[in-house]
Amino acid sequence: MFSSFSRRHFAKLAGLAALGLTASPTEAAESKAKQGKDRHAPAPFPKDFVWGTATSSYQIEGAVKEDGRGPSIWDTFSHTPGKIGDGTNGDRANEHYHRYKEDVRLIKDLGVKAYRFSIAWPRVFPEGTGKPNPKGLDFYNRLLDELLANGIEPYATLYHWDLPQALQDKVGGWQSSETSKAFAEYSGYVAERLSDRVKYFFTLNEAGRFLNFGYGWGIDAPGLKLPTAELNQARHHTVLGHGLAVQAIRASARKGTKVGIAENIAACVPAFATPEHIRATEMATRELNAGFLGVILEGKYTDGFLAYSGKDAPKFTADELKIIGSKNDFVGLNIYAPQFYIAASDKKPGWSVLPFPASFPHMNSEWLRIGPEVIYWAPRLAAKVWNIENIFITENGTSSEDKLTADGKVNDLDRISFLRNYLLQLQRATAEGVPVRGYFLWSLMDNFEWIFGFEKRFGVYHVDFETQARVPKLSAAFYRDVVAKNAIGV
Ligand code: NOJ
DSSP: OHHHHHHHHHHHHHHHHHTTOSOOHHHHHHHHHHTTOOTTSOOOOOTTOEEEEEOOHHHHOOOTTGGGOOOBHHHHHHTSTTSSTTSOOTTTTTOHHHHHHHHHHHHHHTTOOEEEEEOOHHHHSTTSSSSOOHHHHHHHHHHHHHHHHTTOEEEEEEESSOOBHHHHHHHOGGGSHHHHHHHHHHHHHHHHHHTTTOOEEEEEEOHHHHHIIIIISSSSTTOOOOOHHHHHHHHHHHHHHHHHHHHHHHHHSOTTOEEEEEEOOOOEEESSOOHHHHHHHHHHHHHHTIIIIIHHHHSSOOHHHHHHHGGGOOOOOHHHHHHHTOOOSEEEEEOOSOOEEEEEOSSTTSEEEEOOOTTOOBOSSTTOBOOTTHHHHHHHHHHHHHTOSOEEEEEEOOOOOOOOOTTSOOOOHHHHHHHHHHHHHHHHHHHTTOOEEEEEEEOSBOOOOGGGTTSSOOOSEEEOTTTOOEEEOHHHHHHHHHHHHTSOOO
């Protein structure tokens, strides 16, 4: 009864609207917006908000054997049969090593003033340590000069997963603190030579991912499945590597150089926004990030983490904790999907993780669940829990099943919808004073998406990997509009 009633009404209203006969809510909203009285739109982003885009070395550079670059664990891994979904590798990728000038133009065309890229450690130290390879660093000298000549501020990541294979072979990669030390030496070496032009350095990118996936579950390079105690120890070596690198950068870079990390925070969202659920989500944020961000920002492992790890807890010294807790100038958060919805609980520890229903929506990548509010809550809660003053969203974006039309267009409406919703939530955050200083869209262009090869496309520029032609998708125009307005046009 009710449904037939509402269907009839709906049909009638739709008919009237089609004839243009309703006093539509749209008109009311438009006139309100014209008068600037839309109280639902948050204030624009802050005036000095940094708009950027991001990539990483192995995913775009190609030229893996040129100018003395040594092999990385991703070269080895991607050439191991069965590891990459579409059987590809990063040998050629986007040929960015040779096409970087064209790519800088693409960045400029978006209207953004910042670019986050990564430096390939095996280009600079082909063996991981020892003799540097000046030709490797030269590539980044060329890139930096091109960026600056085009008014684009470089944000350099020192480790985006391409560990020199030699370190994996000699000491077991992150299983050894020798790698933490080697990482610090390499970071200091680079900072000394590039900090005349790079003011912002990120140490590790997504330690939480590359460690668990690469050393715990065998999914990423180097493909190991370590027992828990060894995995926890390797994790400890990554955060130690971060702390040592922060110190090395501070010791060798020009004054004013800023340093921090880019982490895929275990992003917690309250089931819904009541004070109890929000408080529970703060506690969950702290505990679920204790092994990476937590120890870096607090200089200690939480009691909860140590109790939970029990006999498998990492071994560490007080000195190491001090190094790991070296002060960061900013924290980078890579935010894609809500990872945990949290509810308050009467039982200890006072919060619980809610299971995802099978029908929870996701984007073209199955892991990429859609929950725009995560980009509001994760920085807000992180800032509160760890008292962070400067946050960058170092990555956000989505893959999409992008198809070139016959007339050479990519109408990636799902990406636009995703970005619109996420950016509106981010705008809400900055309007409320959450200290987010900038946003880097992942990614500038389609690239080698790790175990998915070239099948998952994250770019706002479409890339034909045969011809290397780059074509702006509709989302590139959308993003340019957001950047120009410094706000989401609602
Ligand atoms: C995070 C990683 O840092 C980046 O390399 C990857 O391509 C994106 N997530 C998308 O999966």
